[in-house]
Amino acid sequence: MSSPACIFCKIIKGEIPSFKLFENEKVLAFLDIQPLSRGHALVIPKFHGAKLTDIPDEDLTAILPVAKKIAIASGAENFNVLQNNGRAAHQMVDHVHFHVIPKPNQTEGLGIGWPAQATDMEKLKALHEELKAKLA
DSSP: OOOTTTHHHHHHHHHOOEEEEOOSSSEEEOOOOOOOTTTTTTEEEEOOOOSGGGSSSHHHHTTHHHHHHHHHHOOOOSSEEEESGOOOOOOOOSSSEEEEEOOOSSSSOOOOOOOOOOOOOOHHHHHHHHHHHHHH
């Protein structure tokens, strides 16, 4: 499944050139053209879906082993694997993609703010039960 207007689907079809690092029947990996650090790559399913929840499980299972290979090939001791869903979560291309971003030092790579909140343990317990019931 692909989308005619999707830039990543066009890369998969070879209509737009890319610096391919890995390809099989379910996954394509290539260098990001706006990298945060040396070796910043994207790993994408060939199945088109805007969000993680749109991708069949069998296509998702093929992605992380490729991300692992890219991380190893980059030689990075530290790295981030990032996957965003929706504009509010900073997704800019509506095709699921995983960033593998080497973090060679404090200034290169992904910078993250982590605005952790204080936890009300009773609310956390209620949320735990709610989510557990939905996962059953």
